[in-house]
Amino acid sequence: MTGPRIAVALDGAGWHPAAWREPGARPGELLTAGYWTDVVREAEAGKLDFVTLEDSLALQTVHPLDRPGERDDIVQGRLDAVLIAARVAPLTSHIGLVPTAVVTHTEPFHLSKAIATLDYVSTGRAGVRVQVAGRAEDNRHFGRREFGGFRLEDSAEPGRPSPLRDLFDEAADYVEVLRRLWDSWEDDAEIRDVATGRFVDRRKLHYIDFEGRWFSVKGPSITPRPPQGQPPVTALAHAAVPYRLAARSADVVYVTPSDRARAAAIVAEVRDEQDLAGRGAETLHVFGDVVVFLGETEQAAADRKARLDELAGAEYASDAHVFTGTPAGLADLLLDWQGAGLSGFRLRPGAVPHDLTAITRGLVPELRGRGAFRTGYEANTLRGLLGLARPANRYAAV
Amino acid sequence: MTRKQIHLAAHFPGVNNTTVWSDPEAGSHIEFSSFVKLAQTAERAKFDFFFLAEGLRLREQNGEIYDLDVVGRPDTFTVLSALAAVTERLGLAGTINSTFNEPFEVARQFASLDHLSAGRAAWNVVTSWDAFTGENFRRGGFLPQDQRYERAETFLRTAWELFDSWRGDEIAADAGSGVFLRDPAAGAFAHHDAHFDIEGRFPVPRSPQGRPVIIQAGDSEEGREFAASTADAIFSRYGTLEAGQAFYSDVKGRLAKYGRTPEQLVILPAATFVLGDTDADAHERAHVVRRQQVSGQTAIKFLEQLWNTDLSSYDPDGPLPESDPVLGDHTIARGRASVRMYRDPLATAREWRQLAEAKSLSIRELIIEVTARQTFIGSPSTVADAIDELVQADASDGFILVPHVTPGGLDEFADRVVPLLQERGSFRTEYPGATLRDHLGLD
Numbered sequence: 013m014t015g016p017r018i019a020v021a022l023d024g025a026g027w028h029p030a031a032w033r034e035p036g037a038r039p040g041e042l043l044t045a046g047y048w049t050d051v052v053r054e055a056e057a058g059k060l061d062f063v064t065l066e067d068s069l070a071l072q073t074v075h076p077l078d079r080p081g082e083r084d085d086i087v088q089g090r091l092d093a094v095l096i097a098a099r100v101a102p103l104t105s106h107i108g109l110v111p112t113a114v115v116t117h118t119e120p121f122h123l124s125k126a127i128a129t130l131d132y133v134s135t136g137r138a139g140v141r142v143q144v145a146g147r148a149e150d151n152r153h154f155g156r157r158e159f160g161g162f163r164l165e166d167s168a169e170p171g172r173p174s175p176l177r178d179l180f181d182e183a184a185d186y187v188e189v190l191r192r193l194w195d196s197w198e199d200d201a202e203i204r205d206v207a208t209g210r211f212v213d214r215r216k217l218h219y220i221d222f223e224g225r226w227f228s229v230k231g232p233s234i235t236p237r238p239p240q241g242q243p244p245v246t247a248l249a250h251a252a253v254p255y256r257l258a259a260r261s262a263d264v265v266y267v268t269p270s271d272r273a274r275a276a277a278i279v280a281e282v283r284d285e286q287d288l289a290g291r292g293a294e295t296l297h298v299f300g301d302v303v304v305f306l307g308e309t310e311q312a313a314a315d316r317k318a319r320l321d322e323l324a325g326a327e328y329a330s331d332a333h334v335f336t337g338t339p340a341g342l343a344d345l346l347l348d349w350q351g352a353g354l355s356g357f358r359l360r361p362g363a364v365p366h367d368l369t370a371i372t373r374g375l376v377p378e379l380r381g382r383g384a385f386r387t388g389y390e391a392n393t394l395r396g397l398l399g400l401a402r403p404a405n406r407y408a409a410v
Numbered sequence: 411m412t413r414k415q416i417h418l419a420a421h422f423p424g425v426n427n428t429t430v431w432s433d434p435e436a437g438s439h440i441e442f443s444s445f446v447k448l449a450q451t452a453e454r455a456k457f458d459f460f461f462l463a464e465g466l467r468l469r470e471q472n473g474e475i476y477d478l479d480v481v482g483r484p485d486t487f488t489v490l491s492a493l494a495a496v497t498e499r500l501g502l503a504g505t506i507n508s509t510f511n512e513p514f515e516v517a518r519q520f521a522s523l524d525h526l527s528a529g530r531a532a533w534n535v536v537t538s539w540d541a542f543t544g545e546n547f548r549r550g551g552f553l554p555q556d557q558r559y560e561r562a563e564t565f566l567r568t569a570w571e572l573f574d575s576w577r578g579d580e581i582a583a584d585a586g587s588g589v590f591l592r593d594p595a596a597g598a599f600a601h602h603d604a605h606f607d608i609e610g611r612f613p614v615p616r617s618p619q620g621r622p623v624i625i626q627a628g629d630s631e632e633g634r635e636f637a638a639s640t641a642d643a644i645f646s647r648y649g650t651l652e653a654g655q656a657f658y659s660d661v662k663g664r665l666a667k668y669g670r671t672p673e674q675l676v677i678l679p680a681a682t683f684v685l686g687d688t689d690a691d692a693h694e695r696a697h698v699v700r701r702q703q704v705s706g707q708t709a710i711k712f713l714e715q716l717w718n719t720d721l722s723s724y725d726p727d728g729p730l731p732e733s734d735p736v737l738g739d740h741t742i743a744r745g746r747a748s749v750r751m752y753r754d755p756l757a758t759a760r761e762w763r764q765l766a767e768a769k770s771l772s773i774r775e776l777i778i779e780v781t782a783r784q785t786f787i788g789s790p791s792t793v794a795d796a797i798d799e800l801v802q803a804d805a806s807d808g809f810i811l812v813p814h815v816t817p818g819g820l821d822e823f824a825d826r827v828v829p830l831l832q833e834r835g836s837f838r839t840e841y842p843g844a845t846l847r848d849h850l851g852l853d
Contacts, residue, residue: 032583032590039583039590043525043615045494069518071597071611081611084591089581089615092522098491099526102442118515121466121546122485129485133442133492153514155607202482206432209707212482214475217468230545232468232475236440236482323588 015384016346017356017398019110019299020055020371022048022364023066024087027303027330029074030323031363032087043091045099051364052100055107058372059386061397062108064141064246064358067093069114069150076331077164080149085324094126094140101134108394110139110246115186116179117145117154123186124193124233131238136393139244139264142187144179167251180257185224187245187261192220194242195405196232218407240395241402248301250331252281259285263400264297264356268332272352275300279353295400300354301332302345305362306370310337320363332360339374347384413836416801417676417808417850418828419459419503420452423816425469427479427712428682428783430702430814437817439480442492447817449493452500455824456838458849459501459532459623460493461810462486466510467543469745471711472720476746478708487519494527501846503532503625508565509558510538510547513606516565517572520622521614529618529845534625534645537562542744559632564605566640570621575599578616623846638664641675642852645810649679649784654805676850681809683786683793685822696787699814700778709774712781715743716755716762726774730766735759783812793823794830801836 024042025032032039041047048065055063071081071088081088093111101109109130113123123140131138145151166174201216220231244263249255258265259282267282269275279298286296305320307313313336321327328334335342346357359375361367379385391397422445423429430436438444449460464486469476486504493502502523506516516533524531537558544550553561580596582589600609626637627645637644638661648657662672684699686692704712706726714721718736735755766776786793800806813819831837842848 030588033585033588037585039585040581045526045528049495069514069613071613080613081594081597084594085588086590088591088596089576090613091525092487092519092614095487095491095519095522095526098488099495101492102446102495117512119510119547119549122511125485126488129488129492132440132484133489135442149610153608153610154512155609197482204431209705210477211431211480212475212477214477217475217481227548228545228550229547230467234465234468234483235485 015379015382016350016354017061017297017299018371018376018385019062019064019108019356019358020060020368021064021066021301021358021360022051023360024072024090026363026367027360028305028317028320028324028328028362029083029086030320033323034320034363034366036365037363039087042087043089048096049100049103051368052104052107052109054365054368054372056104058376059389060107060372060376061356062110062137062139062394064110065093065096065112067112067114067143069117069145069153070147077147080147094130097138098130098133101130101137104134106137106389106392108137108139108244108397109134110141110244110394112141112143114145114150115142115183117150120186120189120227121193121229121233124190125235127190127243128194128233128235128238131240131243136239136395138238138240139246139394140190141246141248142183142261143248144183146176146179167253170252170256177253180253182226184257184261185222185226189220189222189229190245191242192222192406193229193231193233194237195407196220197237198405198408199237199241202236237405240393241405244394244398244400255282256285256289258282259291259296260289262296264299264398266299266301266358268301269349269352270333272349275349275354276352297355297398298353299356299358300349301358301360303328303330303332303334303360303362304342304367304371305334305336306339306342306367306374308338310341313337316366317362328362330360339370339378342375343378343382343384346379347382413834414802415851416797416831416837417678418455418457418837419461419501419678419808419810420448420457420820421461421463421680421810421812422448423480423813423819424463424483425465425480427703427708427781428812428814429480429816430699431480432702433815435815435818439816440482440484442489444817445484445489445493446496448813448820449497449500451820451824453497455820455828456841457500458808459503459530459846460497461503461534462490462505463534464505464507464536465745466507466538467546467745469743471714471743476711478705478711487523490531491523491526494523494530499530499841499844499849501530501532501623501849502527503534503623505534505536507536507538508562509553510543510549513565513568514572514608514612517569517612518614520569521573521617524617524619524622525614529847531617531619532623532625532643532846534627535562535566536627540745559636561605563636563640564603566624568601568606568608571599571601572612573616573621575612576614576616578620581615619845619847623850623852634661634664637661637675638670639668642847643676643678643850646677646679646806649681649800649806649809651800651803651805654679654800655803658804658806673851674853676807678808678810679784679806680812681784681786682812682814683823684814685788685790685793685826687789689788689792692788692792696785700782703814704774704778704781706774709777712777713773715746716758718742718755724773727772730763730773730776790826790830794827794834797827798831798834798836
């Protein structure tokens with residue numbers, strides 16, 4: 013397969029604020045297991061690489077810095093993404109499951125074992141998307157600390173000390189702790205040696221002894237090393253500071269180019285940061301995020317989006333490129349941008365189920381027709397699908 | 411007269427020496443298939459719930475990771491949510507510590523689990539104060555012991571405020587009018603006290619059970635009051651007739667002052683079991699099981715926990731040490747709950763020495779005797795009789811069963827004992843409803 017890898021980003025009834033009002037939407041079922049099972053199975057039927065599940069510690073907003081819960085005309089309320097992924101895991105077999113986890117207010121020890129356990133229950137299909145939370149509203153849910161304010165302009169300058177840079181540096185420490193905890197058990201630590209009465213070889217369990225600026229963690233994990241060794245870590249990034257986090261810490265970074273030239277520039281910037289982080293030789297996938305509104309004709313797609321915009325009372329705006337058109341047109345765009353160095357795409361369906369099934373039943377056959385997408389799953393693990401080797405354990409004696 | 415109905419739950423055997431990992435039948439303690447197997451057996455037998463314990467740091471003894479028992483367990487929420495996919499009615503109960511978590515996060519996870527299981531979530535609220543476990547967490551440090559119930563109770567009440575921040579009718583999802591959220595204040599909360607200073611909007615709408623079932627364990631005066639005031643079920647330590655009845659009447663007697671009725675708290679002692687075709691067979695098997703559970707090394711390690719010193723040079727088949735336990739704040743065993751049960755080590759050591767002398771017991775034989783838990787041993791009909799009699803006599807409302815082999819250790823009980831209880835009319839043949847609250851007879 014020479015085409016791009018395709019993931020799909022699932023969020024409620026879709027990414028358009030009015031998506032829940034579309035025919036076929038199931039707005040009353042967004043808190044049920046049946047809904048999530050159906051949409052992930054649809055993605056799996058299309059042989060997509062993985063799904064991401066959006067999450068937040070607060071109620072939904074239209075724009076990231078809006079006050080949570082203010083709107084009565086958008087989907088409000090959601091379930092924990094890690095638990096959704098776990099609920100769906102036994103009912104799917106090949107697709108990767110990548111829940112979002114907020115790292116600013118949670119415990120890396122808890123998340124490490126949660127993702128390791130997701131890897132066990134999915135037999136090697138877990139990943140995680142790490143996300144920072146900088147709003148005062150999120151802080152107040154925990155009451156633990158005050159954060160100096162989230163200014164988007166700070167995200168462009170890694171050199172300048174700012175509360176935002178601290179958040180991302182803390183996130184990098186967090187991911188380091190996740191990875192150390194996953195490695196804190198060697199793969200063959202469980203020995204069940206009846207002769208000596210030992211269940212484990214304690215020499216193969218390791219204290220991680222992480223000491224950082226924000227927290228320290230002793231280890232080892234309570235959960236043995238997961239099937240993939242280390243489930244892939246992913247992050248969304250729009251600017252230099254988060255690119256640096258991704259370059260230091262992630263296996264997949266989602267970026268938001270507006271066109272092919274911008275895609276090339278972002279890839280170059282990420283690769284520079286990757287070299288700076290000393291990871292130049294490692295695989296770091298750069299996925300382009302694209303919001304998609306699909307139709308059988310360009311006009312039909314445009315009409316659908318116009319209808320949604322009218323329902324919402326405003327033209328849809330996004331951090332990512334918004335594509336409106338046919339599956340064939342989208343295939344053209346993806347293959348063009350792939351040429352700029354992107355290794356895959358995370359498509360955000362404007363409305364579910366319509367745009368999700370347009371991806372699995374329209375885009376996928378279109379790409380296959382061009383020899384640019386798989387016809388069957390070639391691996392049983394998410395790492396396998398992403399072409400990532402199972403990593404050696406940093407603590408194992410060579 | 412209809413018979414009092416027995417409640418049964420299944421504990422996934424975890425990190426303790428009850429679990430016989432050396433049994434040829436023993437499977438993985440971490441692969442998901444093991445959890446599926448035990449949970450599906452419990453559901454087939456119409457048990458109320460599946461229960462998973464938790465520990466947040468690997469145990470140590472003599473400064474080393476304890477390696478004789480099963481080591482390693484999954485994340486509670488994640489494995490319970492996955493089990494919701496492969497079961498339909500079985501309650502899913504997990505231990506979640508209230509010391510190294512925040513109420514907002516735990517409430518969000520339990521409300522999510524209750525949605526994803528369609529109303530089958532239960533929370534065993536436990537506390538911890540030890541700095542040893544705290545070394546794995548941002549919060550770090552410890553909680554002064556006298557604050558543990560205070561924080562736990564405040565934690566739970568704060569979580570309830572979050573669960574109750576949605577009434578259940580706020581979501582209109584009316585595509586025609588475009589109103590998704592009928593009530594603009596849905597999920598609003600504010601809680602300010604010495605432990606938690608939080609406010610905002612809770613993002614999970616009301617779950618099928620409203621609140622997960624609350625389970626609690628704890629035998630102290632504060633623990634009993636906490637259970638009487640707030641719990642739906644309690645794990646007790648008393649499974650024998652007299653001790654069980656005493657605990658039962660004491661705790662149920664405390665409910666009235668909180669405006670609650672005796673049916674609103676279900677008392678479940680933990681119990682192991684060994685079955686055989688005859689009582690004699692069962693006792694023979696039980697003897698073998700106890701020898702597997704308490705090896706010579708395990709016996710020495712247990713003795714060290716009371717003596718609080720290295721006894722590795724002692725012979726497990728020999729007599730107890732002449733010396734007395736070492737007193738002091740330093741304990742050689744860390745992360746093990748039972749260590750705290752020896753409130754007066756010198757007195758306990760004196761009792762053990764007297765017992766060993768009276769019965770001529772070696773160290774290993776003594777430990778086998780003193781660590782014996784509530785156990786049903788006998789033929790299926792003997793065990794069914796014993797369980798039914800204890801429940802009918804108000805020594806408990808049922809039992810949480812701890813099989814000693816993972817994951818198939820419950821099969822024999824499900825196949826041979828449960829039908830006998832059903833024949834007597836003491837145990838359900840079908841689930842009475844869809845939610846765990848329905849199974850437990852709670853509102």
